[in-house]
Amino acid sequence: MVSAPSQSTxxxxxxxxxxxxxxxxxxxxxxxxxxxxLGGSSGVLDGPYFAAVIEFxxxxxxxxxxxxxxxxxxxxxxxRYDTIGIDCVAMNVNDLICVGARPVSMLDYIAVDxxxxxxxxxxxxxxxxxADEAGISIAGGEVAQLGGIIKDHDGRGGFDLVGMAVGEVxxxxxxxxxNLEHGDVVVGLASNGVHSNGLTLARRALFDQGGLGxxxxxxxxxRTAGEELLAPTYIYVRAALEMLGRGLVKAMAHITGDGxxxxxxxxxPVGYVLDALPPPPPVFAxxxxxxxxxxxxxxxxxxxxxxxxxVTAAGDAxxxxxxxxxxxxxxxxxxxxxxxxxxxxxVRIHAHGxxxxxxxxxxx
Amino acid sequence: MVSAPSQSTxxxxxxxxxxxxxxxxxxxxxxxxxxxxLGGSSGVLDGPYFAAVIEFxxxxxxxxxxxxxxxxxxxxxxxRYDTIGIDCVAMNVNDLICVGARPVSMLDYIAVDxxxxxxxxxxxxxxxxxADEAGISIAGGEVAQLGGIIKDHDGRGGFDLVGMAVGEVxxxxxxxxxNLEHGDVVVGLASNGVHSNGLTLARRALFDQGGLGxxxxxxxxxRTAGEELLAPTYIYVRAALEMLGRGLVKAMAHITGDGxxxxxxxxxPVGYVLDALPPPPPVFAxxxxxxxxxxxxxxxxxxxxxxxxxVTAAGDAxxxxxxxxxxxxxxxxxxxxxxxxxxxxxVRIHAHGxxxxxxxxxxx
Numbered sequence: 001m002v003s004a005p006s007q008s009t010x011x012x013x014x015x016x017x018x019x020x021x022x023x024x025x026x027x028x029x030x031x032x033x034x035x036x037x038l039g040g041s042s043g044v045l046d047g048p049y050f051a052a053v054i055e056f057x058x059x060x061x062x063x064x065x066x067x068x069x070x071x072x073x074x075x076x077x078x079x080r081y082d083t084i085g086i087d088c089v090a091m092n093v094n095d096l097i098c099v100g101a102r103p104v105s106m107l108d109y110i111a112v113d114x115x116x117x118x119x120x121x122x123x124x125x126x127x128x129x130x131a132d133e134a135g136i137s138i139a140g141g142e143v144a145q146l147g148g149i150i151k152d153h154d155g156r157g158g159f160d161l162v163g164m165a166v167g168e169v170x171x172x173x174x175x176x177x178x179n180l181e182h183g184d185v186v187v188g189l190a191s192n193g194v195h196s197n198g199l200t201l202a203r204r205a206l207f208d209q210g211g212l213g214x215x216x217x218x219x220x221x222x223r224t225a226g227e228e229l230l231a232p233t234y235i236y237v238r239a240a241l242e243m244l245g246r247g248l249v250k251a252m253a254h255i256t257g258d259g260x261x262x263x264x265x266x267x268x269p270v271g272y273v274l275d276a277l278p279p280p281p282p283v284f285a286x287x288x289x290x291x292x293x294x295x296x297x298x299x300x301x302x303x304x305x306x307x308x309x310x311v312t313a314a315g316d317a318x319x320x321x322x323x324x325x326x327x328x329x330x331x332x333x334x335x336x337x338x339x340x341x342x343x344x345x346x347v348r349i350h351a352h353g354x355x356x357x358x359x360x361x362x363x364x
Numbered sequence: 365m366v367s368a369p370s371q372s373t374x375x376x377x378x379x380x381x382x383x384x385x386x387x388x389x390x391x392x393x394x395x396x397x398x399x400x401x402l403g404g405s406s407g408v409l410d411g412p413y414f415a416a417v418i419e420f421x422x423x424x425x426x427x428x429x430x431x432x433x434x435x436x437x438x439x440x441x442x443x444r445y446d447t448i449g450i451d452c453v454a455m456n457v458n459d460l461i462c463v464g465a466r467p468v469s470m471l472d473y474i475a476v477d478x479x480x481x482x483x484x485x486x487x488x489x490x491x492x493x494x495a496d497e498a499g500i501s502i503a504g505g506e507v508a509q510l511g512g513i514i515k516d517h518d519g520r521g522g523f524d525l526v527g528m529a530v531g532e533v534x535x536x537x538x539x540x541x542x543n544l545e546h547g548d549v550v551v552g553l554a555s556n557g558v559h560s561n562g563l564t565l566a567r568r569a570l571f572d573q574g575g576l577g578x579x580x581x582x583x584x585x586x587r588t589a590g591e592e593l594l595a596p597t598y599i600y601v602r603a604a605l606e607m608l609g610r611g612l613v614k615a616m617a618h619i620t621g622d623g624x625x626x627x628x629x630x631x632x633p634v635g636y637v638l639d640a641l642p643p644p645p646p647v648f649a650x651x652x653x654x655x656x657x658x659x660x661x662x663x664x665x666x667x668x669x670x671x672x673x674x675v676t677a678a679g680d681a682x683x684x685x686x687x688x689x690x691x692x693x694x695x696x697x698x699x700x701x702x703x704x705x706x707x708x709x710x711v712r713i714h715a716h717g718x719x720x721x722x723x724x725x726x727x728x
Contacts, residue, residue, distance in 0.1 A: 033485035037488035052503035067475070109473070117394040118397070137418065139418055143394055146524065150514070150515070158513055160513050164471055200511075
């Protein structure tokens, strides 16, 4: 196992995204610097996984932290604050399940320029909904009024919303893809749109470059542009726990920043060939067209319609799909494991002739 | 026990502070709104305590989150980033010990406008120093590049630094002042200046109103104004664990925002009479004078020289003081418990004729 702590970053790579204000190369360097300083932690599990695991009272305590990032700005543009808390819970609990942990509780941290009781209560309502869906408690939290640090937006205030979640996993049940084999299959569960990654690029493409209004109905979508981007991140916990409980999961990947490259956050340096992806929901084509974003960048930033992947033995795929569907998630086999790839820890997107490694895709 | 989750806020009360941009009444309302939405969590311990405790694998898992607040701005003014991580650890682990927990691990969350690898590595160095001092691991973390949310300051960038910490406490060893008695004494351990609360007010007083330069040597202090405000928050973990391990502690209070009113975050609605406070370090008089801050507000915002209080049976005070001193902290008895106060959950500051309740002090 890798010995560096699981410091991660929201920032993703190439050109359009860097122009939109998120410089991924810089962020990756920054994270490497942090890991260098913090290395040598005493966790049971640290490294590139979705959550850290430490031994606690004889079992595994899984820990992770993530925020909603610039999706907060979409909530502000729409002046709708009662769903962003769902995203905050989702970003954390969907990471916990990827190490095989049962999410238990979360703390919230909300930084604001000025504390607006109504807005904060609405955010809390979303947190409550998300926590109920994930089956966790919200044990506590912190509201920090930081007018010197958080930007105001057009007098509507500003905020940053972050969660820190804990889960439980037996030390001998940690899931990190240690036994992935050639021919194992990747089952993809549908996402609910962009979820909580790539929003800086999406906002720039749709609103700044595409000229869409936040409340504008878009013929390609069933909802307004704002509703589309604000749609809450799916919480996959109940489906995942059923898959895990039945021993069907060899690896699980929450598809966040870096898209399908999240599949490589496993112990074995396998590759993946994704040759049966579902058609991406229309919002992605819209972002690509309006923002002039290359297909390789789209796949390096967005989930492209798949929010969670479960890697499973080929014979278990039908059972995994059935569980996903019983919890309301469309699911299908989207590809398979290549145990001896030309490029270790790579992901090939067959339909577009792309290969990805690290944090970005390129044409093969 | 109170059933609301331990949502807290950094914001403190009255006039000068509100003028400085931190509106405490609004923040308190906001937190009540959040608690209203999130109430009914299933924790073993939730309420006004310093950390939540949930049952986990048969023992108590203590959870808390806190950030360094606007102390980050002082680091930026000084362009010195290698100690603020100590504050981040301190703000969290000093809370955990107040419920009797042994701090175990922490996650860091750093939001930046632009990821600056050198700055982030320096922040990580401080986190490492703090973690070592507290005897914890840093299990993981997150760097979020949020140019649309985090303010830049004079081209030096901006950041918010937050920790989420976990600790362990046996379910029958949780310390919340359940057995406080009349005549129990309060032992105060010296702080290292303002620590990580009240920085908005302090910066305004010293720099904006007092006209001090950040690098200006100040005759009343042994260091520059910037060095004084940036001095790292003391980490009291080792001393506290020794006191707790020897069964000497009936309640413990981390003196943060709301100052000595933190003593009232206990189960029994006792009052306190503080009649033997040490003279506050010179920085507090300087802030008071330059900022025209009332003494009641000073006590409602700052620690006034005492960073941690241990409430103990009168006969155990000498032992507690000896432990504090053996770990390098000046300590003395500063007051006592009034089991039947005229105002429940009040703190009287004898030398100044002040009485405090809730989040503020007034003249008696």
